[in-house]
Amino acid sequence: MHFLRLFFVFCSLSFVTLYSFSVKAEGIVYARAAQEAEDNGDYPLAIKYYNEALAEGDLSTKLQAYVHNNLGLLHLELGNSAEAETDFGKAVTLLPDYADAYLNLTNLYAAQNKFDEALNILNQALLQTPENPDLLLNRGLIFKEKHETSAALQDISQSILIEPSIGESLIQPDNVYLGNYIEPATIDHFITILSEEPDSLDAFVKRAHAYLCTGFLDLALTDTEYVIELEPRSFKAYTTKGIILYSQGAYDKAIRAFDNAQRLAPNDPEIFYLRGKLYKGLGDNNNASFDFQMAFSINRQDPRYRKELQDLGLIK
DSSP: OOGGGTSOOOOOOOGGGGGGGOTTOHHHHHHHHHHHHHHTTOHHHHHHHHHHHHHHOOSOHHHHHHHHHHHHHHHHHTTOHHHHHHHHHHHHHHSTTOHHHHHHHHHHHHHTTOHHHHHHHHHHHHHHOTTOHHHHHHHHHHHHHTTOHHHHHHHHHHHHHHOGGGGGGSSOTTOTTBTTTBOOOOHHHHHHHHSSOOSSHHHHHHHHHHHHHTTOHHHHHHHHHHHHHHOTTOHHHHHHHHHHHHHTTOHHHHHHHHHHHHHHSTTOHHHHHHHHHHHHHTTOHHHHHHHHHHHHHHOTTOHHHHHHHHHTTSOO
8 A cells, every 4th residue: 555546545454354363252243243334335334333343342452453443444435534533543552563554544644735744653653663665655755745855765765675566656557658668666766866966968868767767757857858958959858858748747748848859850760659659648549640650660670569550450
């Protein structure tokens, strides 16, 4: 569960899997009933049963924490943010190393733009589990929201160093360039970013690409615009700028950037291909078809160009 998935991806726990820990406890019976009510979509009844589970007084501290966490999630579903905050808070008080509950409370605050409160919660959580990659990632993303870039890069890179698969979550999965210029973030991208200042314009383009793959789009754009200012004929910078602008949702500006790149390198099939991906993503198959055909006419050996034309029914 990553904060990047934008606030409302919360962590829950099934009581069905916990039944064996306390078979004789009446609280478990109510907790199981609550789980069944929740599965059936009857959230008020689930809340009633969870509260009865707590009232029985025979749940272990750990199970009480789990109950409060699930209560918090149910209250959120019903729009009761204050009650959710109370239950998540009780969960982490009962179980100070309960990362899921910390993350849920953090996401609740982040959804309300209470970034300072979210940061305080994550600091508390990381005192308990300092190498939890999800907590580090979420704190890094909070720092990013607060424009504290150095701290954000430090935490996010550390989270990926601990759990490399986290890099896959830093780019929106529906980005048409994911797998085509943008790859999941790795520690190497952060090494590129955190190294000494680039010593050439090509190095600035490389760092812009690293920023792009790690989700720091504003910084990526700054680097490409710096290159373009110093070298207005850098088609590589314009190409990267187009992908960044697309990733920011600035589609018209992205097309203009690709147009500039294409004018500077009229025989580069990759520029046609990348602009075609943008048009295709926008549902403009006429312009996409033109660009893919141009890319294919320049280089018939690249299977990506052929596949795009096949997908559009233009060739077999």
